[in-house]
Amino acid sequence: MSEHVTILGAGVVGLCVATELAARGMALTVVDPNPRPGPHACSWWAAGMLAPFCEAETAEEPVTRLGQEAADWWARAGVEVAHEGSLVVTLGRDRAELDRFARRTIGHQSLSRDALADIEPQLDGRFDRALFFADEAHITPRHALGHLRDSLEASGVAFVGISPATAGLTVDCRGLAAQDVLTDLRGVKGEMAVLRAPDVVLRRPVRLLHPRYPLYIVPRGDGVFMLGATQIESGERNRATLRSVTELFSAAYALHPAFGEAEILEIGVDARPAFADNLPRIRRRGDTIYVNGLFRHGFLLSPALARMVGELLLEGKTPEMMDENQRER
């Protein structure tokens, strides 16, 4: 098939779709007003946890199933994937939270205090118990985005700032910017921070369960950690509040007091695009295919959605996440 495809948006969805279609030999143009991946895209602020099992705590079934494609996909695309698993812990009095989390997820083993110390020595003595999700992984989103973009460009894909006059077949991956057309899309605000804490050594993402301030910490290497993330029903894409940041920092400090000496490198905020059930959608309108609503699962679900777009365009296979039912409100 030699039809030319225009991809709108070079965030994680657009770049994954482009990578998938380019690999299948399609001619592409990627349109994004910004020349490089950067803070304008919500995926810039992502954690990069490939944690399909942990996400099952609140996400619906397809997230866990489709998310299991992610780690292999990213590795095939040439992105460094840390197969270190992930940890879930809780402070003493919130132990019931850990039991609930364990009940609602699969793919974990319960670690005793000593077993936790074996794999994450700096957490020795801080938690009596932890859940270990051995098959989960993580990546560094900003590296991943840059890598996909550079690889695409090297393979001859054109990146342009404005849409060509005759776009033809278009895959719209603009995230929240597509709200002008996808009226049932909403924003869910998230705030995060990046810290440098050279004294802290963690090999894998750690989630701290707390009834009010759930937190995760993802190691980025070189003593840098990403701290996330709030989840607020608001489309606001700026303005990190003191309350949110205080909650994130307090939780980090509770996880390990050495974070008290951390240098604050960055405080970030953006809004995730989501539909009412927080599941992604592929939607077709004439010559345009919309891929959107990845919520907090951009890096986890883009690979599966990119595959589905490829199968739709080249094999005519109707994707599982296609909504023909026009569920817009």
Next chain:
Amino acid sequence: MAEFYGTEVASRLMLGTAQYPSPAILEQAFRRSGAGIATVSVRREAGGERAGGAFWDLVRQLGVSVLPNTAGCHSVREAVTTAHMARELFDTKWIKLEVIGHADTLQPDPFGLVEAARILTEDGFEVFPYTTEDVVLGERLLEAGCKVLMPWGAPIGTGLGLTNIYGLRTLRAQFPDIPMVVDAGLGLPSQAAMAMEMGFDAVLLNTAVAKAGDPAAMAEGFALGVKAGRLAFEADPMEPRDMAAPSTPLIGKAFLK
């Protein structure tokens, strides 16, 4: 039917709108609960006056009365400001007043609560104060102009149920004509049923439904619990007694040895 500030409400279950896995599940939970009133945390969810627009629309589309709250407010001034924001957002005089006195237990600040209730009542609000089961505090709130009381069952989010049954009974008995809603601390439908059996007019909950594995099923469970408890209250239940009392007459036996 329950009546709050002159408004009749068909359902005696009020449901919060926070912490659901997704708006779609929130909507399913409301549908199955038949709840007549939705509480909304203006502060936590808004993130700026207009930015929460999509979520506010969703709440309005539930087709139930909206009771905005001042959750997360730790001072009188904060609570009053939030109440004004809520009035503008939802075009309602109703406000569920929370003034938190202790960050860890989320226990109400009784002094701030009375002061904020007075200020808001004078300002034309119809205040639903989130309070403890303390009778004196209840009385002060009524003096401040409240016509509804919302005593806690247990601290917010604990799911412990009714931790001071004696206190709640006393409060109910002291102010028999004041509509009262047991708010916070409920974890199971049986606890909601118990509150209703004791003659409370309604219950309000959020976490127990939102954090259940199947929120919609739990919402329906609570609806049934509330209904069962209310029916029992209206039916005037029998008094408990120490001795067994055979339900079929035992003819020919001696009366009591």
